[in-house]
Amino acid sequence: MPVTTRQLLRLIHVIEQRFDLTNREKEELLSILDDPSEADEALVSGYFDWLFPRATVKVSSSDGAQKWDLQIGPHAQIGAVLDSIHLDDLIYLFQRFLDKVQAHDVELLETKYVLTASNARQQLISIVVYVRDDQTARVATTYLGRPQKPESGGRFRI
């Protein structure tokens, strides 16, 4: 689905607020976003990825028993900006996941998890997380809503 004007405005706002960019760099980046089709091409081809280097945050379950590094790459960060999903939303969602895992004594597998939940603003959001056995979880994509249908198996609650 092509990027919408509203999504572009969110990204423009983020770029305008960046104090680490020169005015010339901002002008260049914003000029790409002036043209929606060029902006769409630029976004999907990774042109803006360098603006959003990987972020790592420590996330623990509420009882402190689960301690993880949640890593968020450029692709997921840009998707979050476009959909107005905040870093706090990702942390909150992953912490809820850890709480459930801890409460139900679920063994985590080294695979992809699609986590779906409402954030504090009652938006349904989903994230795809690669869970690894070294206590790191990598957010691959973020988006509003839920996947249309699972690749295999069904959805389940824990």
Added chain:
Amino acid sequence: MLQEKNLAGRIQSLALKSEETVKLLPIQLTSAQVTAEFEEDLVDRPELIATLQRGSVLNPVRESPQENIFSVDGPTKNFWIKVLHARGDVSRIERVHIIGVTRRGSKTQHIELD
């Protein structure tokens, strides 16, 4: 920080988009043409390069609303990738970007938290 750009066509590589399975002819890629969202995943780069060299089937990822992330199986790993081709020539693959890597055959777990 920005590279020199040609304003008339500064986005040189375009992302392959498809809602359908794509059969990719064998392609030769150098290591430099395979990048990754998480640099730790580059350890699996040789398997991806070898997989794409043999010709491969790209399946659109259903878990993502975008149409530019594809799943491809190697002998031991499953890769989520973006495929970037030359402007005006879809068959000329210029770069492959790894979004994530898991063990081949591992099932995606869908969890509803509400």
